[in-house]
Amino acid sequence: MDIYIVTLTILGFVVLLTAWLPMLLRRLPLSLPIFCIFLGAVLAWSPLPLLPAFNPLENRAFTEHMTEIVVIVALMGAGLKLDRKIGWRRWSTTWRLLGIAMPLTIAAIAFLGHWLLGLGVASALLLGASLAPTDPVLASDIQVGPPQSGEEDDVRFALTSEAGLNDGLSFPFVHLAIAIALAAKHGADLWQDWLLIDVLWRIASGVGMGWAAGSLFGHLAFRLRGISLARSQDGLVAIGMAFAAYGMTELILGYGFVAVFIAAVAFRDSERAHDFHEQLHDFAEQIERLLMMVLLVCLGSIAVSGPLLKNIDWRVGVVAFLTLVLVRPLLGWLSLLGSPRSTGENLVIAVFGIRGLGSIYYLAYATGHAEFDKVEVIWATVVLIILTSIVVHGVAVTPTMRWIDGTRKSKQPRSDTNSA
Template structure:
């Protein structure tokens, strides 16, 4: 410092900012509980304000850092999947999870087909690029959908809407990945002429799904035994919920080494770990630590996304992009959701809510980054713009409506609103 002023050291500035952000992560969910706002909307706003400050030279656009985007979004998604699996109280069964299968086996493939047609017919994308975009935007996001998911372990009150959307978000990543790989193989085959069908069907459909389920179940069984049933001092006796993060990393790491679907494996691990001792209080400890880490990481990503928007990420949009967003969020997802729920045991309001709240978010960024990094797509920059616009509108539209909608459903069914 001199008599004319001082130069700020970026390190204490970064520490101060990090402390404020963590405090916001802890406080905002409580403050926003009764407001028609969501944490992601606030994060986007703060990120946009930060990047209006002069002399911030880092470009936060995902298209400028596709490999970093892939890894950061990957981390957030696997932590979110562990948290989602741990907080589902309902035991897994094919009949009890019937609503989930409807959304996975009817809504998702119909959504992929419809979004692909929009990509080709409205946006003018090639068939392969449209397929990658459709696979990226079809799944419901496990990260940003926290406001419409079930509560923590043993809290009870798992209504139809919250359970359906939580289980869908946990499982649909494994069903979307084969389509992402199909787009990658087709993009490569277009330039090399290499055969792709046998590899896609044998490896990316059968092996990676089956092995992902098996890997996730085995890791979950091992951690379940070590946490609750191992002779002597079990992991549960430590009282340290970081056990869930350890299970997340081991499950994902082993599944990736075996070349199977890691997202699928992590969610199966979470369900298996929860089933090892469903009523144990340590389930809450494990869930709470995953939720805290997930919120911090999500907030950092959304700050960067807000900054990217301010920096001109969406500057190139036109009428075609706007029309495609309307079709994807307000036509395709609701209609395909309603079609899947025909005959389901749910009220009309519940069906409409499930069909409407197919939130797009962090997972979509991961799929697109993965596809672009491993494939050969000429329309990569435009794909980033379109996907970013869909996610941005989804955050605003669903974030502004989720609190009133969930409170209305709770009142209709005689539950405590809060």
């Protein structure tokens, strides 16, 4: 059989399933990513010619760029969802998760990698920086609803805004891991350049360029009479804004992921009530879902047929278990102590730190810029954690969100939702 024709046929069914499966799985304790992983495994075990098995160790550049694209689209969609204006008190939960939980999570996972897996400093830090961010791609079931839909309770908002920002803010630690690896080999001084460029400049330029781009796009969409972008009613505008904001920011060495999310937030802020936001969000979500399904089918195929997971042993299993069951839940919950929500809501926010395609991107990016010791072990650990997170969180998300919705209906809106 012609592998191209078989792949084209499978792709056709995958595209059809992107539209049908969300309706089917809506009330079941299953998620679309679980089905994609299962489908990839079945295809790998079937007598059909295998889908192109893009082992990330052998096809690093392909892996980096494909995951990069899907994260960019997901970040634009996440930013367009948010009805809540940015503010210190309105986003207080987000700042706690970013400023307290994420750095502590990076340190804890790096410690586990060094202690249990025997990783060097650079490799251990890379493991922590890759796995600390929650994923904007796989977290759609726990995020807020479409723009102006009213589906923006505190739990969903916290998980959406955190996923939107921490995928970029973990990058300084990825760059630090790269710098340490290069310094060990070439003896370069790293701290001053890392602090000035990778932390201060890249974050500031990401935020600044993102806000400027979003404001510009908002002017083009809502302020031009007769020829505004909003009059086109074309969802492709969302993809154009995402890629333009990302590219312009990367050209000045800023964090493009931060810029894309900030651009979407600024675009919403320019005209909050227009129905064009919903059209843009819906189109971005469709593209995101399609790309996600294709990549996860490939990941499921790799997981059962490729050599990637041969490096899994009991130590990798222990690190994966502790990361998902102890590290993120505990540190996330501690960072939220004193917040106005109930203990149960804080636990949901802490537990649902889903790991996904963003982690694969960081790992592919870093290994293309420096050599790390035991890189096969790092890849195996990251993939195992992602697969476990997809299954565990996917099974738990439907009943958990149903419980959140039930408790929300029985309560008055919380004060930090509307405060300035």
